[in-house]
Amino acid sequence: MNTTSPLWPAVLDHIRFDSPDPDALADFYRDGLGMAKIRIAPDLYLMNGPQRRLLIGKGEKNGQPFAAFSLQSDTQLRAVREMLLANDVELQPSPTPLFRDDALAVKDPDGRIAVFCLPADNVASGSHEGLRAAKFSGRLQHVVVATTDLDRLGAFYEKKLGFTLSDTVCAGEETGPDAPAAVNFYRADVEHHSFAAFLAKTVRSDHHCYETTCWNDIRDWADHLAEMGCTPWWGPGRHGVGRNLFFMAKDPDGNNFELSAELEHMPRIMPPRRWPNTQATGNAWGKAWDRMKSTGADRTVEAE
Ligand SMILES: [Fe+2]
Known part of the structure; x- marks a missing residue:
């Protein structure tokens, strides 16, 4: 480690x-x-x-x-x-x-x-004051990709770039050290992950996420987005890995975005863990989203 x-x-x-x-x-x-x-x-x-x-x-x-x-x-x-x-x-x-x-x-x-x-200091900031959703808490927190070669991509982020491995979800129920990986979560501070990669059939963007402060924030975001006709396609639920409350929705291009709360904190010295690939690992409250069965453009959780 x-x-x-x-x-x-x-x-x-x-x-x-x-x-x-x-x-x-x-x-x-x-x-x-x-x-x-x-x-x-x-x-x-x-x-x-x-x-x-x-x-x-x-x-x-x-x-x-x-x-x-x-x-x-x-x-x-x-x-x-x-x-x-x-x-x-x-x-x-x-x-x-x-x-x-x-x-x-x-x-x-x-x-x-x-x-x-470090951020440049000469960037235009504009004003979000009058925007209804600007009053809702949501810090850009993590970005996730799908890859066809998780071992190669993961080694690059961990060994070359210096990210810290937090958790691995194995491809099956076997979690031994030689069990193949399906998902790797990486952190660069105490938050469980700021980057993650899923094994999939194609290389693509998977989702990005905004971290809120509490369950009621999740409610307010869902109410607001639903009024715009943008309803959650996965969740609300609680991820097994990372333990965060979440729901996931799609922007008009079909990009997945997530609202989250209570993401687990892991001290720097905490060793990585290995998880079985079960429904509860992806969503303690219900169905998981299996990226290996998904094209990323569909709504696999609903379709199952
Ligand atoms: Fe996420």
């Missing part, structure tokens, strides 16, 4: 989504998630809400080309740079205008970019 990674602590700061119609997708996140919609370049929107921000740009539907994690200090940035160079990780041009110019960008084995730096 790695308890000396310079990546600790880091938190998810923003992610980018691509859409054939970024203007319409940005409208959804403005009204649905309470984020100011700021056009910062042709076909590129900064969505800025309380404790949450996204970039939405023109591109292939369901594209999620990068995730950006913020660091605490220049000292930490230097240490992360040294770690990446020592691990022979090739640095890429930074894709995000929301971080400083000295951001560290790396390409993972699936071609997705991870960025590490």
Whole structure:
């Protein structure tokens, strides 16, 4: 177990989504998630809400080309740079205008970019004051991907980038050290995961999540989104792994987003655990979402 990674602590700061119609997708996140919609370049929107921000740009539907994690200090940035160079990780041009110019960008084995730096201080903020959903608590907290080679992707995030493995869900009910993995959850601070990867039939975005403060926040978000015609397709429930209350819904492009509360905290020294692949592991209150049976665009939990 790695308890000396310079990546600790880091938190998810923003992610980018691509859409054939970024203007319409940005409208959804403005009204649905309470984020100011700021056009910062042709076909590129900064969505800025309380404790949450996204970039939405023109591109292939369901594209999620990068995730950006913020660091605490220049000292930490230097240490992360040294770690990446020592691990022979090739640095890429930074894709995000929301971080400083000295951001560290790396390409993972699936071609997705991870960025590490401190936020730039010259970014337009806009105003989310008048937006109904801006009064609801929801901190952008984790991003999850699907991959066809979990062992390779997981090794990159853990061994090369310095994320800490929190939990592994095994492919079957056997949880021994040699049992193949179906899901890996990684953290870079005490929150159970800020990044996770599911084994699936295709490489794709899986979901992103906003952490709220309590069960009543989950209720308020569900009421608000339902009034917009955006109803949960999975949950409310409680994940077995991470123990968080949750529901999951889809934006107009079909990207899954999650509202969560009570996500487990794990101290840095806590060793990773291994879980059987059961319904209760995915959802203690009911059905799980089996990514190996899902294309990501369907509503597999309902269909089963
Ligand atoms: Fe999640």
